[in-house]
Structure formats: structure tokens, C-alpha cells
Amino acid sequence: MNSPRMWCVVPAAGRGTRVGGDCPKQYLPLAGRPLIEHTLERLAAHPRIAGLLVVLGAADTHWSGIGMLHGKQVLTAVGGAQRSDSVLAGIDALPEVVGADDFVLVHDAARPCVRLADIGKLIELAGAADGGLMGAPLRDTLKRADAAGRSELTEPRDHRWRAFTPQMFRRAQLSRALREAARRGVDVSDEAMAMEQAGFAPLLVEGAEDNIKVTTAADFALAEFLLARTA
Ligand SMILES: Nc1ccn([C@@H]2O[C@H](COP(=O)(O)OP(=O)(O)OP(=O)(O)O)[C@@H](O)[C@H]2O)c(=O)n1
Numbered sequence: 001m002n003s004p005r006m007w008c009v010v011p012a013a014g015r016g017t018r019v020g021g022d023c024p025k026q027y028l029p030l031a032g033r034p035l036i037e038h039t040l041e042r043l044a045a046h047p048r049i050a051g052l053l054v055v056l057g058a059a060d061t062h063w064s065g066i067g068m069l070h071g072k073q074v075l076t077a078v079g080g081a082q083r084s085d086s087v088l089a090g091i092d093a094l095p096e097v098v099g100a101d102d103f104v105l106v107h108d109a110a111r112p113c114v115r116l117a118d119i120g121k122l123i124e125l126a127g128a129a130d131g132g133l134m135g136a137p138l139r140d141t142l143k144r145a146d147a148a149g150r151s152e153l154t155e156p157r158d159h160r161w162r163a164f165t166p167q168m169f170r171r172a173q174l175s176r177a178l179r180e181a182a183r184r185g186v187d188v189s190d191e192a193m194a195m196e197q198a199g200f201a202p203l204l205v206e207g208a209e210d211n212i213k214v215t216t217a218a219d220f221a222l223a224e225f226l227l228a229r230t231a
Pocket residue numbers: 010011012013014015016017018019025026055079080081082083084086087108109110111213214215
């Protein structure tokens with residue numbers, strides 16, 4: 001039997017304020033191409049991904065209009081003010097072929113170094129556990145700072161993980177969880193947070209630490225190095 005394929009929502013409606021400049025970071029050059037193209041290439045190349053739903057900013061003037069990649073459809077939707085609004089807009093815009101109980105992946109446009117093997121690992125493990133997310137256990141000693149930037153105490157690091165994307169949940173459950181968070185005015189920074197608040201316990205699946213989110217200008221050089229290593 002063939003393994004089921006799933007759609008991936010790619011939030012790309014951010015402004016990249018921490019990078020700075022006029023052009024949103026997803027369109028800045030990385031190894032000679034707009035950053036977002038690397039991310040979309042990797043996702044579309046995965047055999048378990050059926051299509052991509054890219055969520056763009058309302059005033060986006062940079063999108064190149066990609067309609068197909070690796071023989072897979074690339075659709076677009078318009079996002080919102082917060083990342084969670086954009087993800088919800090993407091889920092709402094998925095084609096009808098994606099059923100309410102089907103799994104959907106969500107992957108940040110700003111994480112171009114994701115490894116194909118990790119996408120597969122998440123799909124296998126989170127699929128068997130009713131949903132989950134990619135992340136990595138915290139490896140450094142964790143400090144809590146006071147207002148003056150002095151170390152106040154050392155927090156326990158056991159059971160602490162850093163959350164990455166992709167994250168994978170059933171379409172209707174994720175849609176309900178995000179809508180409920182919005183209704184309550186809770187700013188959820190990832191899909192798993194919305195699901196936790198809806199009473200689910202998403203599986204944490206360990207992925208490579210080099211799946212970085214390009215967040216500041218300094219991350220571009222690192223991402224360029226990692227792109228070559230993780231190709
Ligand atoms: N309203 C938003 C905000 C973010 N994102 C997307 O969510 C991903 C992760 O967000 P982040 O790294 O925080 O991106 P920005 O919001 O662009 O960055 P900043 O907070 O520095 O402005 C990115 O692919 C970004 O484009 C989105 O689709 N819609």
C-alpha cells in the first residue's frame with residue numbers, strides 16, 4: 001500500500017522585522033536565490049508531500065507566482081497579522097481533497113535547511129501519535145535573567161525542548177484549536193501551543209539542530225553554510 005501524502009501549509013506572510021530592511025526576509029537572497037525558494041524546493045521534493053499552500057502577506061509584491069514544483073501544486077492564500085492568523089488562513093484555503101481528519105503539515109518559510117529525512121521521521125512518528133512537532137531537547141544550561149540582565153537563577157533543563165517546524169496535526173482539530181485560541185485572545189507562537197491548550201499532547205519528535213529559523217541578519221551566513229551541508 002502507498003503511504004498517504006499530505007499537504008503542507010507554509011506561513012510566509014511575516015515582515016522579518018528582526019532582520020530589518022524593506023524586503024521581507026523570505027525574499028532576501030540565500031545562496032543566490034530567494035530564501036523561500038529553498039524551503040519550498042525541499043518540501044516539494046519530499047515524496048510524502050502532496051502540495052504546498054503558501055501564505056503570503058496582503059501587500060506582498062515579491063512572490064514569483066510559482067504554480068508547480070516537482071510536479072506538485074503550489075497554491076497561495078493571504079495571511080494575517082500574527083503567524084497563527086496566517087496558518088489558519090492557510091488551513092482554510094486548503095483544497096477540498098484534504099479531509100477534516102487528514103493530517104496537515106505546517107512549516108515556516110523561514111526554515112530553509114530542513115532535512116528531508118526529518119520530514120519523513122516526523123510524518124511517521126507524529127502520524128502514529130495523533131499529531132506532533134519537530135524539536136530538540138535543550139542542551140545548554142538555562143538561566144533566568146532579572147531586569148538588569150543579571151542571572152537570577154538556573155532553571156532546570158530536564159524535559160525542556162526547543163520547538164521547530166514542521167508540525168503536523170489533523171486539519172479540523174488544528175483549525176478548531178487555532179480558532180479557539182484567537183477567540184480567547186491567546187497569542188499562540190506555534191501550532192502545538194494551540195493544540196496543547198485544546199487538550200492534546202503533541203508528540204515531540206527530535207530533529208536536527210541545523211533546521212534553524214532565519215530570524216536575524218546574522219542567520220543568513222549560517223543558513224547558507226547549513227544549506228550546503230544538509231542538501
Ligand atoms: N503574520 C505572520 C508572521 C509570520 N509569518 C511567518 O511565520 C514564520 C516564522 O515567523 P518569524 O520568523 O517570526 O517571521 P517574521 O514574523 O517575518 O519575523 P519578525 O518577527 O522578525 O518580524 C515565517 O516564515 C513568517 O513569514 C506569517 O506567515 N505571518
